[in-house]
Amino acid sequence: MSGEARPILELRNVVKRYSVGRGLFARKRALMAVGGVSLAVQRRQVLGLVGESGCGKSTLAKMVLGLEVPTEGEVLIDGRPIASLGRLERARLVQPVFQDPYSSLNPRKTVASIVGLPLSVHGEGSAAERQGRVEEMLRLVGLAPRHAAAYPSQLSGGQRQRVAIARALILKPQLLICDEPTSALDVSVQAQILNLLMDLQSRLGLTCLFISHNLAVVQMLATRVAVMYLGRVVEEGPTAEVMVHAQHPYSRGLLASVLTPDPSLGLPETGLGSVFPDPLDPPPGCAFHPRCPLAFDRCGVEAPLLLAHRGNARAACHAAERQAMAAA
């Protein structure tokens, strides 16, 4: 990654710990939601972030948006630490599209005032100019002018997500954070929203951090993919490389779930069992070892580092390292 231009987003060993109380008298304990993540997103790239529910994807997104402060490490946007940015400055750089379009739109506001809010907060243009830009934005995301006067309750889930996308793009941010933007939608609508995002990405040259628990969805959009497990990135690389020969057993499990005949039938079958570990009590060594088909003695003792073993991808796995050394 060296030698490339300055990344729009850079995470340097970012850690987020929550202290959670368990019961009335139990002592508070530290929950490691994100456990030391380093990632970079280059301009016009889409980085897909995948992993099971609870692995820390949303927490990571919130830290990039400045909604949560990292316990350790640094988030840099366009080379500048996010903590040094004012709220208006930050808003011009990063904007979110959240998962649930039913709770991401204020039910008491019209579509026009939701999409126009960023403009009025930033004091951009006259009221008439703002209205013009809102209409233009609605057209861009495939909504009709008549939707401007509607309230969220009058819209379908897909239409609401279009409104959320319009709100996120109206400030022309450098970086768009999509946190599972389709997983609360009907399957038929998911494809529409994905198509819209792909279309916008190529037309506007968006840089995007795209979060999903579904590798198939990420594959459609992402230039690079990062796979997360229990707060850590276990594999990261160009989409094609990760999809074709994943090095980490967990990535391979996710891929297997994509290849099952009808993923919409229910929970993806990873072939890994369904025991996601308790984040309050993570397994020692490689956190994945209780579920790993390749685990050997070293795995329960020593945590693997995220290293390049082959090609342009990096993986955190002792077995992958052994394999690479055997091949060399």
Place this chain on the structure above:
Amino acid sequence: MSDATLPKPTAPALQKKRGRILGNPGLVVAALVLGLITLMAVFAPLIAPHDPYVQVLDDRLIPPAFVDAEMSDPRYLLGTDNLGRDYLSRLIYGARISLLIGLLTVLVSGVIGTTLGVAAGYFGGRVDTVVSFLITTRLSLPVVMVALAVVAVAGGSLRVVVLVLGLLLWDRFAVVMRSATMQLRNLEYVAAARSVGCSTPRILLGEILPNLVSALVVVASYEMAQAILLEAALSFLGLGVQPPLPSWGLMVAEAKEVMLFDPWVILLPGLAICILVLAINMLGDGIRDATAPEGRS
């Protein structure tokens, strides 16, 4: 993507809401009764047939026609009181005092309670600890006794009654607003507003408060009824609004002496208090039901 591929907006939410309001007879009746009392209060000088303060000592305790048709006097539709003042006019002017005290008290207590509750719910942490302590402290005070003591020391007047009740009745506002704000704070549209660059005051006023309005109206209605009852009680004990103001509570007190022979003198203002408080409570219940989310009314 053309507009034709999009589903049309779902059935207009407004129509549904209107259906819910009209389908609730309690709410409609309560609104009508309250509207009538409010009109009466506002236009009292135009409606009242007599001056409520003028004493005609020759016309004392004339009963209304429905009590004693022979003794009644067509000039006094609801009779006269102990001092020969027209009872109907006093009742009409009394509505002013009850509503004024109810509204002003709710204004004071609503501002205090909502500010505390929203701050506690939104900021959490130490702010919440302090507010929760204030709420607990307030809840440990017996309202009636404190009100009696303060009014006894400070002297009864409309202003003192409003201030004392306003400073005592904010707890329910604080409790309800606190928990409602805690729920709203975690919704994604608040996160979106923060991401867009909204300041904290803008989030509180623009995103949180508009979603608290229906809960606020419900609490306000209960507290208003409460304030009206307490004013009546204080005035009855001679510690509230002072004579010759025609407070309904005061009218009940003044009727005490003659109630054995002329029970209607005490019945009419008592009934007025009852109807007003009932209507306000029914309105609050109705609004709560009409604004409840689908399937949870």
